[in-house]
Amino acid sequence: MSDRKEFRDLSTPEEAHEAIASLSLTPPPESVPLDAARGRVLAERVDATIDVPGFDRASMDGYAVRGRDTFGADESDPVVLDLVGAVHAGEAPDVTVEPGTCAEISTGAVLPPGADAVVMVERTDDLGGAIEIRTAVAPGDSVMLAGADIAAGSRALGPGTRITPREIGLLSALGVDEVPVHGAPTVGIVSTGDELVRPGDELDSSRGEIYDVNSQTIAAGVAEAGGEPVLYPHAGDDYEEMERLLRDAADECDLVLSSGSTSASAVDVIYRVIEERGELLLHGVAVKPGKPMLVGRLDSAETPSAYVGLPGYPVSALTIFRTFVAPAIRRAAGRSEPRTATMTGEFAVRERYSEGRLRLMPVGLVERVGTDEPLVYPVDKGSGATTSLVEADGIVEVHPDTEYIAAGETVTVTLFSPDVRVPRLLGVGEDDPLLSRLLDRVDAPRYLPVGSREGTRRLRDGAPDVAVVAGPSEREVDSEELGAWTREWGLVVSDPLDGLADLVDRDLRFVNRDRAAGLRATFDAALAALADDRGSSRAALAEQIDGYDLTVKAHESPARAVRSGKADAGLGLRATAETLGLDFVSLGYERVALLAAPGRADKPAVGELVDALADSADDRALLPGYDVV
The missing domain is CATH 3.90.105.10 (Molybdopterin biosynthesis moea protein, domain 2)
Known part of the structure; x- marks a missing residue:
């Protein structure tokens, strides 16, 4: 049995900052x-x-003159000066302005000897060999002097x-x-894990492979902070390979960042590499997310290289990087801390927390009508959910002693960037292809496809403006229906079959939708009706379906499983089947409703969504099985 490394006593966030500050990662100028x-x-x-400029130059087109020659000139009593030549930009003057004379001059041209002012061309008339001046100028007028x-x-x-x-x-x-x-610190980035594949390479999901999110994400963060990222090949969970890559990076970079293999798992061995080939200063920080963090030094060909080990989950890795590592890179690059963008808002829901660690809670924002302060809601799908990176707008720091944040409490949000734009509309609920098209016509929307059941719950809690719900529901929610449409649903299949009864009676592989989806509730209702006809129960029929409990979240996922040969049938929509070129067995039409939270129907962004639905004829024509009711 492999040895399991236990976390040492967790360091405080302040100690983590001090440990990183003690590292030397500043390159020479x-x-x-x-x-x-x-x-x-x-x-x-x-x-x-x-x-x-390196010379006295004209700041406009006109005539170079001696200022004293124009004294007293005006529209009713102009002065006339002899024209002795012209000076253009980029050439040396070959004329001298003597008393009683002038020279034509272009913007940016060298002021000729003798001249000390320029009269704009609009205040002159060309008399043919002489120029009538209708305004007086003082020395220096319309001239930029050398060194000005x-x-x-x-x-x-x-x-x-x-x-x-x-x-x-x-x-x-x-x-x-x-x-x-200032020199830009070079930062070597090593992602660990046998399951990682670089974006663009072939992915084998059957082996549990996933695309590497952290390498490119952290590299972008390094560049933004002023460093020069250097991506190294993936390190698997093999000690020797990990050691080789980290030592190569230490020889070539001022700072080495790894992601993954930092926790207390038996296969997370990177801390052993640091202990045996360098110096481990810190292992574990009392912060959530991001507890499994490492700080140390790695031996190299010259001086030891600074090292920080980030957690493997993308949200944790980016949070720890932004909080602890990016400031150190900015200091090394000579950059000042960026302008901190903060915003206060009203917390939408009651959030319990009592873990004894500083929590850096990702939150989303949504615009509220009549106030500059947005509504704030937690975005916590778990550290492994990459969509949290874009669904959140900032961080709320929750002190370790906090037991809960109350609904309606004012909180301070540290925005991910001063450029963050608060969404004008927050919607939740069913995943639906028509809805995706409608949202394209709303300015700055955010939609979370959490399913009809969860969407109804969140609408009741008060954060979203709207919820899109489909299928039968046992829960009542205080809301206003703003519109509805129907969509044809049924079974997406690889080979023809005779309705729902065939799915139950034949030995077919099936992919279902998750319980939060309204489409799943509609399917279960149809299965219950078939059970009644047979004098059986829905549970009994469900047991006969191979894969009934194999569920996926997105509306296209069952159909894609059918197309890949992993299933014979999947719960889906006619529109999806035709998009993917698959056969479809219709089981009926399902109603999808757009609901507004109390007091939100008059919100301008909600109105834009309602208008988009009213004007959706072209979209429905492109989506077979859709109609507005």
Whole structure:
């Protein structure tokens, strides 16, 4: 039996920050070409070595004059000056403006000798060899003097300045082609686990393979924080291979990040690599999600490399990265902490919590009419659910001593980004292809396909604006029906069969929908009716169906199982069967209703959804078996 590593005493979040701060991951400064400097941070001051502009230049089209020659000129009493030539941008003047003369001049051109002002062309008339001036100008008018923008010897940009297009413009004006910047820490990323496959490669679900979410997610986070991500091949759960990859990364990078293999499982061996080939500073943090976190150092060819082990579940990995690792990368890259975007809102439901750890609770937001404060609701599908990454808008920190957050309580949300836009509509309920099309016509919606049963419950709790429910329901909910449609349902099959009775009587493999789906409730009602006709029970007939308890969540999943040969029949819709090119046995029509929570029917975004349903004729024409009622 394999040895199982128990967690040491969990460190506090403060101790985790201190452990990471003790690591050395700051590279030396470097010079980069100007065209590669955007987003980098200046390591030292840049002084101007030239005047900008380097000459007195005209700031508009007109005539270069001596200001004193125009004194007293106006519309009723203009002065006339002899025209002695012209000066255009990019050429040296070949004329001199003497008293009583002027020279035509273009915007940006060098002011010719003798001139000290420019009269705009709109205040002049060309008399043929002479120019009538109808306004007086003072010396310096419409002229940018040499060094007026920035003078040679002056401080142009200071250390710590993040280079944006504005700074690149100034550096270009100064003729700077290489920029001294803080080095970007190189961060090696190693995802562990025999089950991982890189996106784009062939996936074998029969072996339990899953696509690697963490490598690209964390790499994007590293780049956003100012580091240079380096992706390494996957490490399996083999000690020697894991050791080799981590040592390669340590030799080549300032910081090594791994994800997975950090918990107390017998196969999670990465902590052993760190203990035996480096120094383990921390194993386990009192935070949720993300308890199985490692901090240490890895031996390398030169100085030890900093190391942080992230949990394997994507939500946990990204949460720990954002909270503990990204700040360290920003410091190493010379970047300041980004502007923290926070928002207060009203918590929608009562949420119990009493685990003695700091909880970084993912939450979603939804706009409320009549107030700037949104409604806040928890988004917690478990750390392994990647959709939590996009369904949440930020984090609410829940103190370890908190027993619960009350419905209606004001909470502070730390947004994932200042660019987060609060959804205008939150819908929950049945997974439906017509609904997906309708939502495309609503500005900034969010829809959670949790099924009709769960959608009804959440509507009762008060967070969503609308719920879409299908099939028979035993639960009453206070709501307003805004519209409804019907969809043809039945069995998606690989070979023809004779209705529901055939499914029960023949030895067929079946894929069902989960109990939260309204379509499942409709199917169970039909099965109960068949049982009554036979003098039996629904449970007895269900036992005769091979795969009745094999359930999936999405409306296309049973049909895809049929198409792949994993099943002979699946519960589904005619629209899905025809989309996937499969046969279909109709069992009837199911009603789908759009319900609004009390007081939400007048919300503008809800109105957009209702209007989309009213105008859905083209969509229904593309979805066989659909009609509005």
